[in-house]
Amino acid sequence: MTGRTPARHSLRLYGRTTELAALAALGDRVRSGRGAALVLAAEPGLGRTALLEQAVRDSDAGTVLHVRAAPAERDLPYSGVNSLLTGAPPVPDPPGEVPPACTSPTGLLEALRRVHAREPLLVCVDDAHLWDAASRAALGYAARRAGSLPGVGLLMSVAAHRADAADFAGLPVVRLGPLAEDPAATLVDELAEELTGDPADPNVREAVLHEAIGNPALLIAVVRRLSAAQLAGHAPLPRPLADGAALLRVVGSRLEELPVATRQLLLLVAAAQEQDPDGAGADATLLMRAARAAGFDPAALDAAEAAGVTRSAGNRIRFDDPLLLRAVLSGAALSRRRAAHRLLAAVLGGERHRLSRLLHRALAADGPDPALASCLAAAADSPDVRATPLERSVAFGRAARLTPPGSARTSRLTAAAEHAWFAGDPGRARDLLAAGRQESAHDAVRGCAELVRGTLALHDGPVGDAYEILMLAAALLGPYDQERMLTARLGATEAAWSAGDVPACLVALGGAARTAPAPGEESSTGERSPTEFRTPAAWPPGDRAARPGGDGDLFHDYRAGMLHALGARLDEARRPLRRVLDRAATDHDPARLVRAGVAALVLGNIAAACHVNARALAAARARNLVPLVPQILEHLAYAELRAGRHARARAHAEEGLRAAHRTGRRNSVAHHHAILALAASVEGAGEAVTAHAEAALAIAGPHGLAQAATLAEWARARADLGRGRAADAAARLGPLVRPGHRRGHFAVRMLAVPCYVEAAVLAGEPEDTATAVEEFAVWAAQGADPQAPAQLSRCRALLASAQETEALYEHALVRHELAGGDFERARTLLLYGKWLRRRRRLREARGRLRDALFAFERSGALVWAEQTRAELRATGGAGAREQRPGPLACLTPQQLRIARCVADGATNREVALQLSLSPRTVDHHLRNVFALLGVRSRVELSRLVDQAEKNRPDP
Structure with a gap:
């Protein structure tokens, strides 16, 4: 067919910069008269068709042939090729020449040569893997020889699992993955605005993103399923957000291609994997036994693996796409799902499979079953x-779900939420807690629920809210569970610390626990003391020692030490913290x-x-304590920064950043x-x-993370200082270190x-520095x-009279030798030089500056090393005799430094401050620079310096 296929919706593409660049490169080749081919590979719903349609809309390279495969014709040889060429413009045959037949592997290639004879041609085939075998072979044959088709571009979209098939072997492939969080969030907001006029509520947006896992088609289906009130957060969301119908619309085509026995x-x-959808997969031996027990031939699964629906690894079988797993489960009738679980429970024997057997029995149950619920909860615990x-x-x-409403049900929902958080799935944890909140429960159970809710907020929400939730949890738990009460108080302390709230830290650490009621005494809810049901653990079974506050003496030492430290009584804090x-x-x-690491700091x-x-x-x-890893890496990276190990700190922070994203923290x-x-401000x-600073502040602002915000601003200021922008650095840091409402975090600003x-x-x-220096002292x-x-000696040297400065710098260097750390010592050497x-x-x-240069190089502090080299050149030392191209060779080192500063846009006063000169000296040198170079203005000087710097050989 000819022309362009209209877009199915008005939404533009998000997060596909790399893919769009590949399409643009293909179009450039075609317009320049060269041939090219490209395969877009993706699973259903990820946008391969949308990208291909975008290429059709953007094409200005003459004729466009655009066709989508018709699965109904896949058994007709060459039906795909003929449907493509049916829309090609007619080309008169030369006299006496017979038109080439399109019923051979080379027929498409010859036909394309004839079609593009007059103008460039773009051929777009959507779902090329659904063409008949002969047409696929002809398309692949032509695409591999695209270089012999000047002015012809072949663009194909295929399912990801078919991109490596023999028909498309050897072709360049662009593989589409799920959308990243930011572009997916933007798409949700655009959809919401299209439907209601306003962006989606933040909590609704987060729920939709969690449900769609980066699949644009499913994301669109979910958002369009919601009402305006639901998108605004004024009405509860349907559960599940993506029902079976939506999932089957997005990925069901892959299942429809399979035989009936395979789908069964x-x-x-899917039922075997339901208990751990993110795990290694279902036990193949178990599945074979269950299949034979049901009268199925296990070999029917081979078709699913051949189609890329499932994948085998060792003795495990798993779905290649988690959406396929969800589609199979939610698309099946409830009776069939229960039958599958009953079958799996029947073939699972032995103590080793107790939890799985009980869970399958529970999933097959058709109503409340308190006895089964108790057995299952006991096994899970x-x-x-x-x-x-x-x-x-x-x-x-x-x-x-099998438990009647009441405290036991809420307790089990809380335990489920806690383990979901521990698995790195905070979205599931919040849903479970929300379900538990609708039930009435004993204060001890409510306290456990608030402890989990506060822990979630502490790591992924406003820390002020987390503090209040955790203090409420501590109050509820105090009469019944001292250990978890201490856990809640420590969490509240961490929240207050992150917020920079010293009084709140003191309250969280110093509050006394209430006395537990006598056995049988009623709580405020009217229920008796909880002895007949379980309160969830703060950490998974087998890891009870990992509970914060598990050792009372340790907690009391830590609390006493931190109370003294927060009260600026470090002498009194040393003994208890040393015990920790x-x-x-x-x-x-x-x-x-x-906590011991905090005590050490x-x-x-x-x-x-x-x-x-x-x-x-x-x-x-x-x-395998997944939720702890990002936090531990954060503490480790910060300690390494304090030790001057910037490269190590960066490596651990990069790993921690990935782990934090994965676990939703x-x-x-x-x-x-x-x-x-x-780390980057040093390097x-x-x-x-x-x-990085902007990314930190984007979260730190709304979540009240004063510590992260202070660190980010300090990084910006240190980067300014390293580049010689002292005034900018002072303006950034002044509010953080001086008294006032914008004062930085108490543990960082010093x-x-x-x-x-x-x-x-x-x-x-x-x-402006006197007060800050005395406080620092x-x-x-x-x-x-x-x-x-x-x-401190370095600061006083900067402020001292000429008679005292040298002694203070020398004293600072002696103290640096005792403390270690190349970077700070190098900064003192640079200022001294x-x-x-x-x-x-x-x-x-020169001696001091040379030592500083080598120390900066050892620290990886490149911008500081360059600043030191410039100072060395100004002294006529090493680096002063560098070969400078063109007219800059006639300048002295000092004149060259001034010329470079002016070329960067600095005023005479800024140059003077940056180079530690007087404005009169700068003005004198600058007049000489103008005369030597024959320029009349700063603009001419900037152009001359920029050109010379570009021509300078890379050292």
Whole structure:
């Protein structure tokens, strides 16, 4: 057919930058008279058809042949080729020449040569894998020889599992994956605005994104299923959001191609995987036994594997696409699903399969069954049962459905939510908690539910809300469960710490626990003390030692130490915190090790903090404690930053960022971005600093993460300082370190004071730093940071008279030797070298600057190393004799530095501040530069310097 296929909806494409670039490159080749071929490969719903239609709309390369495969004609040889060429413009045959037949593998190639004879041609075939075999072979034959078809582009879309088939072998392939979160969220908002005029409610948007898992077609189907009130968050959402009909519309075509016997067996596979949809897959031996018991031939599953619906690995069978698993389950009649579960329960024997057997029995049940629910909950809670957190969550959730309303039901829903969070699925956890909130329950059970809800908010929500929820949990749990009450208080302390709220930290740490009521005493709900039902554990069975607060003495030492530290009484905090750190030597529990790492940082023992957090990471990985990994990596990366190990900090923060995204912990995402921004500010990656700082602040602002926000702003300021923009750095840091409502986080702002003092002095504003320096002196005397005494001497050297400065710099260098850390020592050496150069002590300056250069290079601080090289050149030392191309060779090192600064847009005053010169000296040098280079304006100078820098050979 000719012409262009209209779009099915008005939405534009999001998140497909790479794919659209590949289409643009194909179009460029065609317009330039060359031939090209490209295959777009994706599973249903990911947008391969939308991309192909976009290519048709954007094409301006002459004729477009666009056809979609007709599955009904797949048994007719060459039906696909003929349907394509039916729409081709007629081309008169030369006299005496017989038109080539399109019934041979080479027929399409010859036909395309004839069609494009007059103008460029774009051939688009949607769902090419559904063509008949002969047409597929002819299409692949022509595409592999696209280079012999000048001005012809062949664009095909195929199912992802068919992209490697022999028909398309050797062709360039662009594979489409699920949409990333940001473009998917934008698409949800556009759809909501199209339907209601307003973006979707944030909670609704999050639920839709979680349900669609990046599949645009399913995302569109889900949003268009919702009413305006539901999209606005004013009405409850349907459950499930994507029903069987929507799932089958999106991915059902892959199932329809399979034989009936294969589809029947797929229900068994899906039922076997229902308890752990993200796991390794169903046991193949179990499936074979169940299939034979039902009278099915297990070989029927071969067709599903050949079609790419399922995949075998070892003795496991799993669905290749999680949407297919959901489609099979939700698309089957309830009676058939229950029959499949009964069949699986019947073939599962032995103690090893107790949880799975009970769960299949529960999934086959047709109504409440308290006895079965109790057995299933007990198995899910048993430390002797080997199961993943998600399996335990599914088991507790099903047990709750079989339980009559009341405290036991709420308890089991809470346990299911807790294990879902532990499995890295906060969306499922919130849904389960919401279901439990509709039930009346005992205070102890309500306290457990609030503890889980507060933990979720602590890691993925406003920390102010998390604090209040966790304090409520502590109040509810206090009379019944001291251990979980302490867990809630520690969580509330963490929330208040993240928010920078010292009074709230003190309340969370210092509140006294209430006395438990006597046995049989009624709670505020009127129910008796909970002895007949289980309250959920704070951590999965088998890992009870991982509960925060599991050791009362440890908690009390930690609490006492932190109370003293928050009250600026570090001398009194040392003894209890040292006991916390000493216990860590023989502890293997990651949660307690993380607290020991915090204690080490407060004590100023940075090396111990790095070591303890590294041990915590190893222990968490060994126990597969998924939710703890992002937080531990955050603590470890921060400790490594404090130790000056910026490359290590970056590596761990990058890993932590990925883990935080996978487990839905946005607050941890913000902290990792802030750490990465700080690492980049040392390494000199300016764009990375900006990107990470903005990403951190985008979450830190709405979630109240004062610590992450302060770290991000400090990173921006340090990057400014490294590039010589002292005034910008001072303006950023001033509000953070000086008194006022914008003051930075209490545990971070003192660390930023040395940067602020340096920036303010270099910017010519030293008078603003006196208060900050005196406060820093008090803090440095407490020993909370081994670098602080050296940094204090450096700050005082910057502010001192000429007679005192040298002694202060020398004293700072002595303290640096005691504390270690190349980066901070190099910064002191750089400032000292600048001071010596200004006093014409060039030989001494070169020595200090050379030491600074090597230290910056060891630290990977590239932008600081470049600044130091410039200072060395100004002294006539190493680097001053670099070969400069063109007219710049006639400039002295100092004149070259000034010319480069002016070319960057700096005023004379800014140049003077940046190079530690007087404005009069800058003006004198600049007049000489203009005369030597023969330029009349700053614009001409900028052009000349830019051209010379471009021509300079890369060292």
